[in-house]
Amino acid sequence: MELILQSIVNGLIQGGFFALFAVGLVLIFGVMSVVNFAHGELVMIGAYTIWLLHAQNGLAFIPAIGVAIIVVTIIGLLMERFLFRPTRDDPLAGLICSIGVLFILQVVATLIGGDGPSKQVPPPFHGTMVVFDSLRIPYQRIFSLVVSIVALSTLWYFLTRTKLGWALRAVALDREAAALQGININRISMIAIGVGGALAGLAGALMAPLTNINPHMGHNVIITAFIVTIVGGVGSLSGAVIAAVLYALFHTFVTVYFGGTLATICGLILMVVVLIVKPTGIMGVRVSE
Amino acid sequence: MLLEVSNIHVHYGHVAALKGISLAVEEGDFVTLIGSNGAGKSTTLRTISGLDHPSAGEITFNGERIEKLSADKIVKMGIAHVPEGRRVFKDLTVSENLLLGAFTRDDKAGIEKDMGKVFKHFPRLLERRNQSARTMSGGEQQMVAIGRALMSKPKLLLLDEPSLGLAPVIVQEIAKILGEINRQGVSIVLVEQNAELALELARHGYVLETGTVALEGEASGLMDNDHVRKAYLGI
Numbered sequence: 001m002e003l004i005l006q007s008i009v010n011g012l013i014q015g016g017f018f019a020l021f022a023v024g025l026v027l028i029f030g031v032m033s034v035v036n037f038a039h040g041e042l043v044m045i046g047a048y049t050i051w052l053l054h055a056q057n058g059l060a061f062i063p064a065i066g067v068a069i070i071v072v073t074i075i076g077l078l079m080e081r082f083l084f085r086p087t088r089d090d091p092l093a094g095l096i097c098s099i100g101v102l103f104i105l106q107v108v109a110t111l112i113g114g115d116g117p118s119k120q121v122p123p124p125f126h127g128t129m130v131v132f133d134s135l136r137i138p139y140q141r142i143f144s145l146v147v148s149i150v151a152l153s154t155l156w157y158f159l160t161r162t163k164l165g166w167a168l169r170a171v172a173l174d175r176e177a178a179a180l181q182g183i184n185i186n187r188i189s190m191i192a193i194g195v196g197g198a199l200a201g202l203a204g205a206l207m208a209p210l211t212n213i214n215p216h217m218g219h220n221v222i223i224t225a226f227i228v229t230i231v232g233g234v235g236s237l238s239g240a241v242i243a244a245v246l247y248a249l250f251h252t253f254v255t256v257y258f259g260g261t262l263a264t265i266c267g268l269i270l271m272v273v274v275l276i277v278k279p280t281g282i283m284g285v286r287v288s289e
Numbered sequence: 290m291l292l293e294v295s296n297i298h299v300h301y302g303h304v305a306a307l308k309g310i311s312l313a314v315e316e317g318d319f320v321t322l323i324g325s326n327g328a329g330k331s332t333t334l335r336t337i338s339g340l341d342h343p344s345a346g347e348i349t350f351n352g353e354r355i356e357k358l359s360a361d362k363i364v365k366m367g368i369a370h371v372p373e374g375r376r377v378f379k380d381l382t383v384s385e386n387l388l389l390g391a392f393t394r395d396d397k398a399g400i401e402k403d404m405g406k407v408f409k410h411f412p413r414l415l416e417r418r419n420q421s422a423r424t425m426s427g428g429e430q431q432m433v434a435i436g437r438a439l440m441s442k443p444k445l446l447l448l449d450e451p452s453l454g455l456a457p458v459i460v461q462e463i464a465k466i467l468g469e470i471n472r473q474g475v476s477i478v479l480v481e482q483n484a485e486l487a488l489e490l491a492r493h494g495y496v497l498e499t500g501t502v503a504l505e506g507e508a509s510g511l512m513d514n515d516h517v518r519k520a521y522l523g524i
């Protein structure tokens with residue numbers, strides 16, 4: 001019983017991370033039609049920024065999160081301007097460019113941190129909230145969950161309540177029709193990858209004190225992001241968030257009882273099953289006609 | 290002259306879609322382009338609104354050259370395009386679609402007022418303004434598409450087959466509204482397969498055949514032309 005409750009809580013926190021990076025991937029794919037294979041590395045750079053600034057150089061955790069978000073957002077914007085924009089008419093070229101960025105960022109991380117053992121960031125928030133005797137949640141995890149929820153709610157507000165948010169969704173639905181309303185596609189692409197990058201940087205920063213940091217940590221992230229976006233329905237933001245939480249719960253339980261590798265294998269099988277049985281995902285909406 | 294298209298050529302890969310099209314629209318004019326499938330009607334509109342670009346030729350709007358500008362800049366100059374197949378934003382509500390039509394504008398009061406005008410033309414949209422466009426019928430989606438275009442406050446409205454797939458009653462309703470919009474001072478270029486309807490509504494007509502202008506003139510004159518009667522009116 002204790003283990004089940006604890007796993008649910010951990011699953012929800014994990015789900016927050018999954019949603020942060022999966023939503024960014026969906027946003028970038030929706031607006032720009034490129035699959036950003038480097039998305040996991042954006043998360044990794046976010047985590048490295050925390051390690052470098054906070055753990056190594058003593059900058060406080062919260063300002064370090066801000067720097068991580070800015071750094072990763074800038075990398076995203078540069079990718080849009082110099083790689084994805086010139087290759088816009090050729091999705092395969094965009095994909096290959098993103099794989100190139102993936103390797104470059106891994107090398108950059110290795111140059112900064114060396115290729116020794118994984119790095120740890122001591123949790124900046126100490127202590128544990130005792131909900132009741134058998135359920136204890138470290139404040140570090142509570143902080144992550146709250147920040148994830150705030151970030152996702154802000155994004156939801158932006159996309160559903162502001163004119164720029166509607167414009168972004170309009171570009172994802174029909175790029176030409178959006179241009180005919182006077183919407184500048186380049187500007188919207190910058191916003192999409194900026195928001196996606198910021199969320200990836202935030203995810204990496206929040207995960208830093210809770211995970212092993214190394215140049216290859218992006219692999220697990222991108223695998224998770226693909227599973228979540230396909231199960232949620234490619235192009236559906238709300239689908240991605242729901243799938244992120246469900247998959248995180250699933251992953252946490254399988255990890256607790258059977259181990260992490262098996263959990264990821266099960267996730268991949270789940271993804272394949274969804275692709276065969278319901279290719280539009282659980283939410284069943286397409287991003288573009 | 291509000292719009293002057295001179296001798297434009299457009300290619301898709303190595304397919305020539307337009308082989309030297311010229312046409313002119315005066316301020317307040319109602320012009321129609323008719324022609325069979327693949328004649329180049331849609332391409333002509335797409336080139337005017339900046340979705341496609343000509344490999345040769347010039348387009349002048351209000352005295353400015355626009356053939357190299359991107360679509361989002363051309364909207365700002367006062368050309369709105371209701372594309373073939375309506376292409377409303379299906380996941381967005383009717384009001385969100387309309388407000389996106391006013392994307393280039395900041396004058397809140399003016400936008401409100403024009404929204405009111407659209408609802409006056411299409412009362413059905415007012416009832417359904419919070420409904421997602423996906424759930425609207427074909428005719429209602431066409432109204433959203435026209436309303437959305439009007440929200441940019443255009444001087445020139447381009448319409449690509451607004452009657453396609455709609456019941457005759459709805460077609461008549463839309464035709465009537467296009468007439469009203471024109472009388473309020475908006476110039477119109479209407480592309481139609483339904484040549485009879487188009488020639489009734491418009492003052493001037495162009496007949497497109499395989500990427501060139503085969504015939505042009507007063508709409509009433511075209512209606513009496515033997516070739517037009519045989520090929521497009523089925524008389």
Ligand SMILES: Nc1ncnc2c1ncn2[C@@H]1O[C@H](COP(=O)(O)OP(=O)(O)OP(=O)(O)O)[C@@H](O)[C@H]1O
Nearest residue numbers: 301304305306324325326327328329330331332333
């Ligand atoms: N994206 C495209 N790629 C290649 N060829 C195209 C493309 N769009 C149009 N064409 C070709 O250009 C020519 C003109 O097409 P266009 O769509 O302008 O015709 P249309 O008069 O609008 O026809 P319809 O009445 O069927 O809509 C056709 O031969 C068509 O096959």
Ligand SMILES: [Mg+2]
Nearest residue numbers: 330331332373
């Ligand atoms: Mg056409």
